[in-house]
Amino acid sequence: MTLFDCDSTLSAVEGIDELADAPEHQRQIADLTEQAMDGDIPLEEVYGRRLELVGPTRDEVRSVKSRYKANAVPDAQAVIAALHHLDTETWIVSGGLLEPVAEFATWLGVPADRVRAVETHFDPLDGDWWDGSTQPRYADHGRCELTTTDGKAEVIRRSVTSGGRRLFVGDGVSDLAAADEVDLFAAYAGVVARPAVVDHAPVVITSESIAPVLALAIGPGRVRELVGGPHDHVARTCLDGIDDGALRFNDPDLGRRFAASAS
């Protein structure tokens, strides 16, 4: 099974940052997100604050889906299709907003029931609500571990119940914090390389393409078997990337074992 973070991992954007349209909000919110992802302040301190600053409408929250899609990282759809082809389950465990993340997941091919993210509640009684022309605005978010820095570990332990070896791919400190709940944590640095994460993850994907995930999920041998089939392109991108040093092993033992299985 392969689990993915969403923001700055499957898509190059941070969903909540995309909601801010006023420039002063953009800066403020991006700063808060950045500090939380770097581990400088706990996520739970900034989670609600960012949304309250913007006060998005329901449609504005929905429209984040388009931003995710337009900024999907290279080969994201192809990696997920190849994993499914090999009967490897895919999950998304995200601190982003559930509705756009689930929509993006559907587009990627990840089943909606294997998406964990944060529910948003809207206030339908905001503004001139009775004629239907006013959109409900953000009221609060569901109380949920995913809004905390340590929450992903808990969510993976509790709700990701199906068996199999687990690989988790992410970019932030909240992803790294879940490393103990999975068999392997891979830091994806294709969008942003956070020292607090890439220095501590056992393995780092340094290429912009997320295709090298395939080799970590199923092993380089099985990736080679995909060459020439319907998933040829992503398999080649993965193998070429590895040849070009797209995987950096901080854990030398893991690196040795990977090299052995690759040869």
Add this chain to the structure above:
Amino acid sequence: MFNILISDNLGADGIAVLEAAEDVTVEVRTGLSEDELVDIIGDYDGLLIRSGTQVTARVLQAGNRLRVVGRAGVGTDNVDVDEATRNGVIVMNTPGANTIATAEHTFALLMATARKLVPAHNSLADGRWERSAFTGHELKGKTLGIVGFGRIGQVVAVRAQAFEMTVLAYDPFVSERIGREARVELVDLDDLLAASDFVTLHTALSDETTNLINAETLATMKPGAVLINAARGGLVDAAAVAASLDADHLGHAAVDVYDVEPPADDHPLVGHPKVLHTPHLGASTAEAQRSVAIEIAEQTLDALRGTRIVNSVNMAFPPGLDFARANRFITLAAKMGKLQAAMADAQIEQVELELYAADAEELMRPVAAGLLKGVLECAMGDSVNFVNAPLVARERGLKISRSVGLGQADYRNQITCRVNWGDGERTVSGVVFSDDHPRIVQVSNYRLEADPTGTVLLMLNNDVPGVIGDVGGVLGEHQINIGEWRLGRNPERSEALSFINLDSAPEVDVIERLRSLDAVTKAVVVDL
């Protein structure tokens, strides 16, 4: 008996629906002036129109009995909707009845353009035989971009797929699941315009979509592409389209709708050699005219009878709401509002609402309207209804808001509301069951299970022996039978709340006698 006036030409099948109803008298009077309509509208409960009749503020104010204005068709520009809302009149239309007709007309325009049918027809009619001048294009393998993937857009997609076209759609608010099921790729507008050989518009007109197709967006379209607009004229900057056609960028345009109809003589697209145009015929099929007439007749009847309200443009009912289920919530909410108003020590200034239900967000607005109607009804009587209660509340400074954590969520379908006045507040909870018999389960901090129906005596009394006997004695003396007597005690067991269902309403002096009993601290009667 409901009196219904039909003031525009409505399909005979719609009139037949009304004539077949035993509780309706129907009258058809077309071509009325505003003054004539003002003179007679006071006799009617329902008014059915198309686009001809102007339903002005004067008409609505004169319509003392008027409860529904039904528009056979979509646009309600000829109705003063705000004034209707203020007067508690439901305005409804039939947005779904034109779907097939509009989609098929879109396809007629698309095919006619691809095969140059109209110029070819005219050429032959003029006695020329010019085969090479009218070589067209096949649809197979071409890309159709659908802007707005609602009902009509989806029906257009099915037809395009039958012609083996690749279909892209732009609609930021449609779920990926719908796109997947329709085998249509949902893309951004830029990508759609850049990739499509044919672009067809099926989106509503709003601030965001006005002039959606303008000089800038036209420039991003494929050279030689075809633009089709059978939705709303205002979606397109007509002058920019003409300029793009003249510059040989856009290949052809096909239009059925204009920002002003009929279009002015100098409209840049009318008569343009690269434009195929029709005079707003999208909905003009015998089948669509028949179905709008039947639908508006049925909707109006249902609304007057209170059995179903759909397609209202001025009520807080989201589209697709399960009316039967919502109605149970709204009915209970109105009773709770009334109960709150009866028990409040002063005029209620604020209402807070919390809903515990799987579809709470969808139900929130209808339930809020119900609560406000109940709260306002004590002071305003029949002049307030579910349609105008939110507006009347706003105008009177009565606030309502969504709240969290007001009470305990003991039931699956529970409404909790807290009202505030001056220095006081009270919380009431009610529960909806599937059997149409709602229950009041909490009043202040008293837990009980009471039936909010008919005449109810609400009483607060010291929790001491003998109260039930004394109250029963007073009511018995006046031949008032007690149906049910529900008691709730506060946790300290110092005070009790009685919720008493009576078979008849006590006179004022009887209530005064109850209030004068030593143990009784409050007694009010409310008709629920």
